[in-house]
Amino acid sequence: MPEKPDFFLPDPEGLTPSAEGYFGAFGGKFIPEALVAAVDEVAAEYEKAKADPAFAAELNELMANYTGRPSALTEVPRFAAEAGGARVFLKREDLNHTGSHKINNVLGQALLTRRMGKTRVIAETGAGQHGVATATACALFGLECTIYMGEVDTERQALNVARMRILGAEVVSVTSGSRTLKDAINEAFRDWVANVDRTHYLFGTVAGPHPFPALVRDFHRVIGVEARRQLLERTGRLPDAAVACVGGGSNAMGLFHAFLPDAGVRLVGCEPAGHGVETGEHAATLTAGDPGILHGSRSYVLQDEEGQITEPYSISAGLDYPGVGPEHAYLKDTGRAEYRAVTDDAAMQALRLLSRTEGIIPAIESAHALAGALELGRELGPEALLLVNLSGRGDKDMDTAARYFGLYDGEGADK
Amino acid sequence: MSGTIELLQEALAGAKAENRAALIAYLPAGFPTVDGGIEAVKAAFDGGADVVEVGLPHSDPVLDGPVIQTADDIALKNGVKIADVLRTVREAHAATGKPTLVMTYWNPVDRYGAERFAAELAAAGGAGCILPDLPVEESEGWRKAAEQHGLATVFVVAPSSRDERLAKITAAGSGFVYAASLMGVTGTRASVGEQAGELVRRTRATTDLPVCVGLGVSNAEQAAEVAAFADGVIVGSAFVQRILDAGGDEAAGLAAVRALAAELAEGVRKRV
Structure with missing residues (x-):
């Protein structure tokens, strides 16, 4: 580590938005x-x-x-056994002060x-x-x-x-x-x-x-810059995919940005599918939305045919949003990033799996990325190297998790 | 069929010729019902409004306070559609011959299609549109469509607008300029801010368009106060509140709208 590390790493060039944003x-x-x-x-x-x-x-x-930067990069082999045997590393933003x-x-x-x-x-x-x-x-x-x-x-x-x-x-x-x-x-x-x-x-x-969109991304670019360097030091190569959950999309953009020039690195955003995209009860904006204007910018939004914003749903409060950052919309349309939808159930199973295999309780938001990584690992096989942004810790979610899994005394057995 | 921007210009010029301010009322379409909303617009005209802005309710009215949010929620829960808003404009205009604008947020118009919306609003006899979250820099597409269809594009200016921006905005606008009396969302206030007079003065320095003041005006006294320095007085939440106060009694609501319009119409003629 350099003596005076730089953590403020604004976009040096290229993809900064136009003067009009x-x-x-x-x-x-x-x-x-x-x-x-x-x-x-x-x-x-x-x-x-x-x-x-x-x-x-x-x-x-x-x-x-x-x-407390830089945040750790943790390999999670016992969790990865469920991900088709791929190697999985977590960028530990959950260890930052305040927990995300x-x-x-x-x-x-x-x-x-x-x-x-x-x-x-x-x-x-x-x-x-x-x-x-x-x-x-x-x-x-x-x-x-x-x-x-x-x-x-x-x-x-x-x-x-x-x-x-x-x-x-x-x-x-x-x-x-x-x-x-x-x-x-x-x-x-x-x-x-x-x-x-x-x-x-x-x-x-x-x-x-x-x-x-650019300012918040710049303050989070450190996530991807650090993770890229740490992963190269540890494995000698770049990941096959960088995976993050996407609500508004700040942790994902922070992770993705450093990898934009690395054409071989798939950038995978995991949106909340709630009860399933097909049920209409979800917040998978890039998967199921259309271009529109919400909260000051044009991006994908969940809306009806007359431009009324529809009510989103996710078990995760942090992802329960009918919009998404405009740079994600751009990365989707250019094909540089891909977005998949993860249900409440898949995210909750991934939350419990990481807790029990690695002793790390993730936020429900971040658990969507973990569930996406489990899918991707199974798709890519044991040679794959996956980088997942563990954007937050799960303490705040213990009541939701306890109710979901029936962990309070006197409640039913585990799901 | 062309829109009725001339009717709007004539109404404002007519008020000026009478040495008074114009009274502009705002009422959301579909509130309390579509037909009830149409009657409310007619009642506002009947009571003495010179112009009515018909609100196209939006799911996310970030510039509106609790009163108009409540009305928007009721209208949307009742399933109000853009077709209903256009019908409100058509029937109110047909019954009164008076200028009727639409006020809404940009996403519904963008999603519907700016050209399609402008064409249909003009066909309904509309005079123009106010889109407070569409800044002048992003407005070119809409303005072209509006101009082609004979519709006014009314821009909002705020006390925080610097002089050079005021000039840019008023150069792009037509019909009138909507001067926000204070920094805040819609809703009634105990007093109209002192910033309003200064903003009207700065705006007038950039344009010959009439400058009408809105936000916070709810009674005849305030209307008279604003009429002393502005070309028009815009009142919204106070009308909506009258209908809310009437509960389900539609006739009482309409009577209250008519009475408030009459009271305000008297106010804009006093110019204290």
């Missing part, structure tokens, strides 16, 4: 006029920060000594918030991981913090609600619409329009209006 036909900036000045300010401040060595130095220091990859982006944007002179941060959260990371950074920097979370999610991720409150954040339970991530984002936008003077919207995924 487009990745091919996707992206852009579909926002109300009231927010144009604020969004432009974020873009301008980010450009200045990228050129400022002091920004990189401070972020690198935080990522090393606060987050989300902290990478949050620390970067918290520094931007301070540079812009804003004193208040708002954010949306689904599983609560982005909310916890944001509340953490706000505690660290002394910023006022309000987190919007759908009512369905405050119930299924109650542990994270408590974490956010302990950290001093206000958690607002959103009761409109499907009462999940989409509605939390709607409510955060409403807050931002009204309080934009002193408030930064610390957007949590690679979606939203330009510059957020």
